[in-house]
Amino acid sequence: MNRLEPVDPAKLAPLKVALLGCGVVGSQVARVITEQAEDLTNRIGCRLELVGIAVRNLDRDFGGLDPELFTDDAKALVSRDDLDIVIEVVGGIEPTRELVLTAIDHGASIVTANKALLAQDGEALFTAAESRGVDLYFEAAVAGAIPIVRPLRESLVGDEITTVMGIVNGTTNYILDQMTTTGADFDDALAEAQRLGYAEADPTADVEGYDAAAKAAIMATLAFHTRVRGADVYREGITSVTSNDIVLARKLGCVVKMLAVLKTDVQGAVSVRVHPALVPSSHPLASVGGAYNAIFVESRDAGRLMFMGPGAGGSPTASAVMGDLVTVARNRVRGVAGPGESVYAQRAMTPMGEVETRYLVRINVVDEPGVLAAAAAIFANHNVSVQTVDQSPAVARDGEDEEIAVLAMMTHQARESDLQAVVRELEERSFTRGTVEVLRVEGK
Numbered sequence: 001m002n003r004l005e006p007v008d009p010a011k012l013a014p015l016k017v018a019l020l021g022c023g024v025v026g027s028q029v030a031r032v033i034t035e036q037a038e039d040l041t042n043r044i045g046c047r048l049e050l051v052g053i054a055v056r057n058l059d060r061d062f063g064g065l066d067p068e069l070f071t072d073d074a075k076a077l078v079s080r081d082d083l084d085i086v087i088e089v090v091g092g093i094e095p096t097r098e099l100v101l102t103a104i105d106h107g108a109s110i111v112t113a114n115k116a117l118l119a120q121d122g123e124a125l126f127t128a129a130e131s132r133g134v135d136l137y138f139e140a141a142v143a144g145a146i147p148i149v150r151p152l153r154e155s156l157v158g159d160e161i162t163t164v165m166g167i168v169n170g171t172t173n174y175i176l177d178q179m180t181t182t183g184a185d186f187d188d189a190l191a192e193a194q195r196l197g198y199a200e201a202d203p204t205a206d207v208e209g210y211d212a213a214a215k216a217a218i219m220a221t222l223a224f225h226t227r228v229r230g231a232d233v234y235r236e237g238i239t240s241v242t243s244n245d246i247v248l249a250r251k252l253g254c255v256v257k258m259l260a261v262l263k264t265d266v267q268g269a270v271s272v273r274v275h276p277a278l279v280p281s282s283h284p285l286a287s288v289g290g291a292y293n294a295i296f297v298e299s300r301d302a303g304r305l306m307f308m309g310p311g312a313g314g315s316p317t318a319s320a321v322m323g324d325l326v327t328v329a330r331n332r333v334r335g336v337a338g339p340g341e342s343v344y345a346q347r348a349m350t351p352m353g354e355v356e357t358r359y360l361v362r363i364n365v366v367d368e369p370g371v372l373a374a375a376a377a378i379f380a381n382h383n384v385s386v387q388t389v390d391q392s393p394a395v396a397r398d399g400e401d402e403e404i405a406v407l408a409m410m411t412h413q414a415r416e417s418d419l420q421a422v423v424r425e426l427e428e429r430s431f432t433r434g435t436v437e438v439l440r441v442e443g444k
Ligand SMILES: NC(=O)C1=CN([C@@H]2O[C@H](COP(=O)(O)OP(=O)(O)OC[C@H]3O[C@@H](n4cnc5c(N)ncnc54)[C@H](O)[C@@H]3O)[C@@H](O)[C@H]2O)C=CC1
Pocket: 020, 021, 022, 023, 024, 025, 026, 054, 055, 056, 057, 072, 074, 088, 089, 090, 091, 092, 095, 113, 114, 115, 116, 140, 141, 144, 197, 198, 199, 200, 201, 311, 312, 313, 314, 317
């Protein structure tokens, strides 16, 4: 039998790699590419040559890397015709979008961590990559180091996914965890998350839920074979979560978590939402601390799967980028491309008002006979069934002699539009003081 002679991978012409961005993630990617060069060569079957690193500002510490590699002209770097792979870890929409499209146009495969760009303009990027026959890989864009893009895109592609639910933002999980376990103040916990390299350049993306919404859109597109954009996702951030919510959650045997919830209903329509929610302390998501993320996937044949690990930070995210880099490089060596976008199903999106879940409704009321019964009647009138009621005195406020009680009413499964009708009616009643606060309840 004839056998092919093994080829020494180090002798093959190297694959040329350009790195866009050398911040929290990029600096760790550059470190691994240089420090692990020999192993990477053996795993790929060919050497990688880092030919350029684009940054915004050249007045910087080069972190032990060759200063000659650095440029502040990213456009010129991606316009080279000899690049095999461009790694994009700059972030944001422009000029990144134009840089990635230019790189594709010049024949480079792409590895990106940029969920914001994919959730907004994924269609344009996938179309360009497919028509040029190059790869577009993005494991780092969802839940940092956790392998979740590849399982949804490849491992589970023969199954029928019905639910994806979990924690997909490290910064908000870190903040809520600190507020819960140490009583930390929101702003202090956010500042620490920024110092640790978890937060986006503008942390509004984290705390207002835009980052989680982008990740939810990417996962929904993969899981349901339906294009879902960040703007299609119902979104609430964690800026309105107070220490009172956290104390009340504990009293009810729950913790507050920022969740992404993606579901299909019996008609096959898709709902995608991100918001803070109460999770029972016994639920596996409740013990996911720090900047860790965790995602449950439910499917027809596999049943229930759980993925957990570091969701943010330089080295963990670099691990996901490097996995994609090796895969894309292997494809390049073989002259093939990985899977393109699969959005053939184009399922309908369920409006948020039609979504069903459980709720905790907190109302400050005048502490008088009949008020609890009147409040309960409003729930019943809108088909919202109350499971438990907790009543406690409100904190006394200076100069106010009115007796105020706090009602915390946990509902059974109810429709969002019905619950919102309850909130409107409660706020109109003369016994209600201030606004009615609602937290959704997820997980059994
Ligand atoms: N930090 C994290 O934990 C994670 C970040 N990501 C994503 O990775 C990407 C990068 O994030 P970080 O490294 O945290 O950001 P960073 O802000 O630390 O680094 C950004 C880098 O891009 C460079 N840059 C900015 N504008 C540029 C331009 N116009 N041309 C060339 N270079 C430019 C900066 O000089 C810097 O080196 C983002 O898309 C982010 O969403 C994804 C998962 C986790």
